[in-house]
Amino acid sequence: MLDFSSHDVLLVGGGGAGLRAAIAIAETDPKLRVAVVSKVYPMRSHTVSAEGGAAGVIRRDDSLDEHAYDTISGGDWLCDQDDVEAFVKEAPEELLRLEHWGCPWSREADGHIAVRPFGGMKKMRTWFAADKTGFHMLHTLFQTSLKYNAITRYDEFFVTKLLVDDDRVQGVVALELMSGKIQAISAKAVILCTGGCGRVFRFTTNASIKSGDGMALAYRAGAPLKDMEFVQYHPTGLPFTGILITEAARSEGGYLVNKDGYRYLQDYNLGTAQPKPVLRSMELGPRDRLSQAFVKEYERGRTIDGPYGPVVHLDLRHLGEKVICTKLPFVRELCLKYENIDPVNEMVPVRPVVHYMMGGVHTDINGATPLKGLYAAGEVACVSINGANRLGSNSLPELLVFGARAGRAAAMFAAEQILPGRQVRAQALDEEARLEEHFLQEEGGRERVSTIREEMQKTMEESAGIYRSGESLRRGADKLHELQERFRCISLDDRSRTCNTELLSALEVSYMLDVAESMIQCALQRTESRGAHQRTDYPARNDENFLVHSLVSRTQDGAPRVKYLPVSITRWPPGERIYGT
Amino acid sequence: MAEAITLEVTRYHPERDEEPSLQSDEVPLRKEWVVLDALNYVKDKVDGTLSFRWSCRMGICGSCGMMVNGAPKLTCATFLSDYAPGPVRIAPLDNFPVIRDLVVDISDFLIKLSRAKPWLIRKREKPLSEGEYLQTADELDTYKQFSMCINCMLCYAACPVYGLDPLFSGPAAIALAQRYNLDSRDEGSNQRLDILSHSDGIWGCTFVGECTEVCPKNVDPAGAIQQYKLTATKEWMKSFLMPWGGGE
Numbered sequence A: 001m002l003d004f005s006s007h008d009v010l011l012v013g014g015g016g017a018g019l020r021a022a023i024a025i026a027e028t029d030p031k032l033r034v035a036v037v038s039k040v041y042p043m044r045s046h047t048v049s050a051e052g053g054a055a056g057v058i059r060r061d062d063s064l065d066e067h068a069y070d071t072i073s074g075g076d077w078l079c080d081q082d083d084v085e086a087f088v089k090e091a092p093e094e095l096l097r098l099e100h101w102g103c104p105w106s107r108e109a110d111g112h113i114a115v116r117p118f119g120g121m122k123k124m125r126t127w128f129a130a131d132k133t134g135f136h137m138l139h140t141l142f143q144t145s146l147k148y149n150a151i152t153r154y155d156e157f158f159v160t161k162l163l164v165d166d167d168r169v170q171g172v173v174a175l176e177l178m179s180g181k182i183q184a185i186s187a188k189a190v191i192l193c194t195g196g197c198g199r200v201f202r203f204t205t206n207a208s209i210k211s212g213d214g215m216a217l218a219y220r221a222g223a224p225l226k227d228m229e230f231v232q233y234h235p236t237g238l239p240f241t242g243i244l245i246t247e248a249a250r251s252e253g254g255y256l257v258n259k260d261g262y263r264y265l266q267d268y269n270l271g272t273a274q275p276k277p278v279l280r281s282m283e284l285g286p287r288d289r290l291s292q293a294f295v296k297e298y299e300r301g302r303t304i305d306g307p308y309g310p311v312v313h314l315d316l317r318h319l320g321e322k323v324i325c326t327k328l329p330f331v332r333e334l335c336l337k338y339e340n341i342d343p344v345n346e347m348v349p350v351r352p353v354v355h356y357m358m359g360g361v362h363t364d365i366n367g368a369t370p371l372k373g374l375y376a377a378g379e380v381a382c383v384s385i386n387g388a389n390r391l392g393s394n395s396l397p398e399l400l401v402f403g404a405r406a407g408r409a410a411a412m413f414a415a416e417q418i419l420p421g422r423q424v425r426a427q428a429l430d431e432e433a434r435l436e437e438h439f440l441q442e443e444g445g446r447e448r449v450s451t452i453r454e455e456m457q458k459t460m461e462e463s464a465g466i467y468r469s470g471e472s473l474r475r476g477a478d479k480l481h482e483l484q485e486r487f488r489c490i491s492l493d494d495r496s497r498t499c500n501t502e503l504l505s506a507l508e509v510s511y512m513l514d515v516a517e518s519m520i521q522c523a524l525q526r527t528e529s530r531g532a533h534q535r536t537d538y539p540a541r542n543d544e545n546f547l548v549h550s551l552v553s554r555t556q557d558g559a560p561r562v563k564y565l566p567v568s569i570t571r572w573p574p575g576e577r578i579y580g581t
Numbered sequence B: 001m002a003e004a005i006t007l008e009v010t011r012y013h014p015e016r017d018e019e020p021s022l023q024s025d026e027v028p029l030r031k032e033w034v035v036l037d038a039l040n041y042v043k044d045k046v047d048g049t050l051s052f053r054w055s056c057r058m059g060i061c062g063s064c065g066m067m068v069n070g071a072p073k074l075t076c077a078t079f080l081s082d083y084a085p086g087p088v089r090i091a092p093l094d095n096f097p098v099i100r101d102l103v104v105d106i107s108d109f110l111i112k113l114s115r116a117k118p119w120l121i122r123k124r125e126k127p128l129s130e131g132e133y134l135q136t137a138d139e140l141d142t143y144k145q146f147s148m149c150i151n152c153m154l155c156y157a158a159c160p161v162y163g164l165d166p167l168f169s170g171p172a173a174i175a176l177a178q179r180y181n182l183d184s185r186d187e188g189s190n191q192r193l194d195i196l197s198h199s200d201g202i203w204g205c206t207f208v209g210e211c212t213e214v215c216p217k218n219v220d221p222a223g224a225i226q227q228y229k230l231t232a233t234k235e236w237m238k239s240f241l242m243p244w245g246g247g248e
Helices: A016-028 A064-074 A081-100 A133-145 A213-221 A264-266 A285-298 A317-327 A329-339 A395-413 A422-443 A449-463 A472-487 A501-525 B035-046 B107-115 B137-150 B154-158 B162-163 B173-183 B210-214 B221-241
Strands: A003-012 A033-039 A151-155 A156-163 A167-176 A182-192 A231-237 A255-257 A305-308 A309-317 A348-357 A360-362 A372-376 A548-554 A560-566 B005-011 B020-026 B065-068 B071-072 B088-091 B099-102
Touching: A003 A016, A003 A167, A003 A213, A003 A395, A016 A033, A016 A395, A016 B173, A033 A156, A033 A182, A064 A081, A081 A133, A081 A317, A081 A395, A133 A395, A156 A182, A156 A213, A156 A422, A156 B221, A167 A422, A167 A501, A167 B088, A182 A213, A182 A395, A182 A422, A213 A360, A213 A501, A231 A285, A255 A264, A255 B154, A264 A285, A285 A309, A285 A348, A305 A348, A317 A329, A329 A348, A348 A395, A372 A395, A422 A501, A449 A472, A449 A501, A449 B035, A472 A501, A501 A560, A548 B137, B005 B035, B020 B035, B035 B088, B065 B154, B071 B154, B107 B173, B137 B173, B154 B173, B154 B210, B173 B221
Parallel strands: A003 A033, A003 A182, A033 A151, A182 A372, B005 B088
Antiparallel strands: A156 A167, A167 A182, A231 A348, A255 A309, A305 A309, A309 A348, A548 A560, B005 B020, B065 B071, B065 B088
């Protein structure tokens, strides 16, 4: 039986962006009733895994313009520059606000906030809480959110559909995972804060929950996705597990070396090897360039063969135990626990790993999508401040800045709307029937959820990795089409209601297939190389034709269709990306 | 298949079972596999009905706590080979109601966490324009270890007092209250005495410190509880000796 409830603003997702938005709404208008609908308890959200830090200009020798320039050049000029300017301006105040809420930022000796260098950043501006920055930010936000009575949580509810009526999003249908009950939750505005979709790939730093839920929800409801071809590979993941070894390991002075112990990045136009870290140089270059250098180094036969494919070594030994224990304690813990390696006296094997989606739901500077009543913020969204390659430590301030902006904008929108009509009730009943028929009653299918997921992940890795080509992408598109067909014949072992995690997996896989198709299609049609999107058949950047965002929409028959939108250029005309000088 | 190991997993489905039962499955014994990998192997390849929670697989989200051979563990940080030749017994966390299989109901903790008022309380909020609250490394160290709690619930599963007295706020909630009490920026410790008033549990807590022993993040909730006992005694003395509300 269907349960109903109603709120003014509804957040899908309770990670950093969702909680920041929830608090922003509660502070904008305490009368608004806010709902946070999350498939996990909010403190389990993937923000928790972010390690290195959050960028925000605070030092006298730094400036907002420099942060903007680093971000724009790092993004290979695909960032919208007006959005970047707003972002760099608001980032420090958002980080400071978190300090006022209790975030245990690491400090200088005099008690002021400390900052560290980070990849692609010309100045030191990355705030950090040792190397558990995301963990501390998320718990600070979650614990702070507990003091607002206006916020109602729907913990462990999975959203299966956006309710759209009268060309306006008016709520969601959600599956209460523990009971298996379907609930319609109406709202005057909905903000998607569900994070990324790293799990469309097999080898990823992303948690199991990162299945692109919000991207698929928006896409199915008719809101376009933007720049989905830009997938960030982080250069330093642990083999097998894909566990992230933070960029902070390099900003504290770690070296990347090949099988000969040689700092190979100097061969890839990233500067010369100096003993101490140099900003915007070598190991502190941007992630796209470092991951690409790894592939080239492999092709030259200079990587090390490991049981899970080629690796290079991250060498932290010269930093000494004291620095490692105070600045990188989590790195040491992860290496010891998962690789049985102590970075104090051993080198750490690493390889590039899928980490972050530059693309996402197309929004404006206030998180608004083209679909009325629908907003998005955080990794699920694409404003775009990240362009073709995000700089490390820009995503944490992004979820604060745009979480708050989306929250305020949605609150103002909601204040002018009337409560959703009865139409949405009928849609919710239809959705309940669909889930029942498709997943819980139907007999005779023979496809396993895990098989389709594994084949999708393999397909994405082979066709849309660090380097792609028209041929690999077309193969990927065909395979995904086949998997979409086969998904119709899915058969679950579990047809019960209570805590049916197999049903959850099936719904996630169906979201990921849609998102994967949108990524392949954008990648196929962008016949140039820019940032993280490297086409072996079109190796050069082409500003004449492709200084534009890809906007991908779902057509009637389910196939993705790509259009283009100009990039907003204000003060930084497209130029060459120069690192190492 | 090379080497294998037997998992003995506690199964319980409320729509069908009156009592939990044990299910045995043979899984590959790979040296890099953690217990969670073995559970995912069963779920993906053998029996899709097996239910458990997991997410980050790097010991920071706190989702995958279970009893492994009788001890509360994060299954993503517990190697399968440590239990060779097996069998490995996997059961839901002790001291919580079981929803299904390895999934327990932790909603009680969320209520207790809220009651601990785990947020910064100030008499006067400083405007952002005045910058940060200064905090030295020593001041940060005073509360830092308590801020490392990932809410994984292993300490509740290990806590003999919580097992007997579900009204007891429990190790993690008390540690998090103390995390804010000890923060140099906070002025709200007198508003966090409430967490002690719902049960006499705190007085039943001994120095044994099972909670501290099982914590995967080296938090010392037992230490926080002892500190709280001291505070509570002082408050009690104060209310007894100075009923008009002394100090402050």
